[in-house]
Amino acid sequence: MADVLFPVSLDQALDLLAKTEAPAVLAGGTDLLVQVRQGKKTPGIFVSLDRIEGAQEILETETEIIIRAGAPLARIMAHPAIRDHGSVLAQALAVLGSPQIRNMGTLGGNIMTASPAGDSLPPLYALDARVQLAGPEGFRRMPVRDFIQGPGKTALAPGEILWQANFTKPAPGTCHWFEKVGQRTALSISMVSLAALFRPDPDGRVSKVSLAWGSVGPTIVESPETETFLLNKPLTREVLAGAGDLARQAVRPISDIRATADFRRQVAGNLLMRLETPAKGKRLTRY
C-alpha cells in the first residue's frame, strides 16, 4: 500500500519529496495511474499537487501568460487569456484525449510525460515557452525545448517539481494554428501534428514565423530553415509547397503501430499547406 499525501504548499511538497522513499508526484494521474496499473511504476508514496496553494493557477501579466503545472487542461483551454494570447495551445488541448481526460490531466503532467506525441508540446515550443522548476535550493528556469531531452526524458532532477510554464504574449495580429492528424476524431494519439505562429503584414508577407511538429522525431521538431524560407514571403500555395519540401527534410520520423515514417514525413510537409487561408485575409484562429 502506498500512502497519498496532500501538501498544501510548494515548500511542504518539496520537503515530502526529499524525505520519503520512492515518491511520485501525482497530478491528474492520467499517465501515472495507467503506468501503475500496468505495473510499469510502483511508487512508494504519492505526493499530490491537488491541494497545493496556487498550483492550478493561470495568470496574466501585461506581457506574459503563466500556467501553473497543476492547471487542468480543460480549464486552460477555456481560459479567456489563453484564447486571446495562446490560441495555438487552446486549439491543441481541445483535441487532447477526451472531456474526462481534459478535466483530470494537467499541463505539468503532459510536459513531464515528454511524449513526442504530447499535444501541448508543439504549441509550447512555437510560443517559445519556458518552464520553471522548484527544488530544495530554489527555482531554476529554462526553455521548454531544453527541458525536454528525449522520449519520456526531461531535465527535472530528483526532488524537483515542475512548477509552471510561461510565455510572452505574441504580438497582436499573430495567427495561431494547430492541427493534429490522428486515426480518429476523439481519443486520438497524434500521428503528425503542427503548431504554427506567424504574423502577416498588411501586404500578406509574413514576419516572425514559428513552426513545431509533433510525432515526427524523438522530441518535438523545429526547422529554422523552413522558418527562414517563409520570412517576408506571402503564404501562397507555391511558397508553402517549397516550405513543405524543407520541412520533410527536417523531420526524423519513425514507423510504429500508428503510421509509417514515409507517411509522417509526407504529412509533416502537407500540413503547411493549411496556412494558405489566412494570407488571403481570413483570420486563421479557431477561437
Place this chain on the structure above:
Amino acid sequence: MKLEFTLNSAKVTVETAPDRRLIDLLREDLGLTGTKEGCGTGECGACTIRVQGETKLACLMLAAQVQGCDVVTIEGLDPAGHHPVQEAFTGSGAVQCGFCTPGMIMSLSTYLAAHPDPAPEKIREAVSGNLCRCTGYQKIVDAGLAAARALKEAHRG
C-alpha cells in the same frame, strides 16, 4: 485511512487504503455497481462519475483524492432513476447491452447542465470520451437531443 466525502448527496465515512482505486471503493466497498469498469486505463469512459461538478474517470483516481469532495455516481443522479437523460435513453432506444450507459448518462447530464441548447455535434463531443460497442452512437445522440428538449421544458415549468 478514514475517508470522508459526500456521495450522492449523503455524507459517507469509510475506512480504506488511500491508494485504493476509486472505482473499487465505489463498486466493491460501497456496493454502487452502476459505475462500470471497461478498460481500467482511461479509454472507454464506462467509469465516468462527477467529482466537484466535473466528469472524471473512477478507474484513474485514488480513493484519497476525493477526501472532502462532492461525488455523484449514476445512482445519485435522480433518487427515483428518472432523470430526463435516463428517460431519454430508454425512450430513444439508446441502450442495448447497457454497459456504456451509466458513463454516457453521466457525461451527457453534466454537459447539458452547463449547455442547455446543444447542437448535435456538441452532443457527440460531450460523449467523445465514452465508447459504445452496440448502438453506433446515433441513438445516443438522439437521446441527448431529446433530453435537452425535456430539460428545457422542465425549466420553463
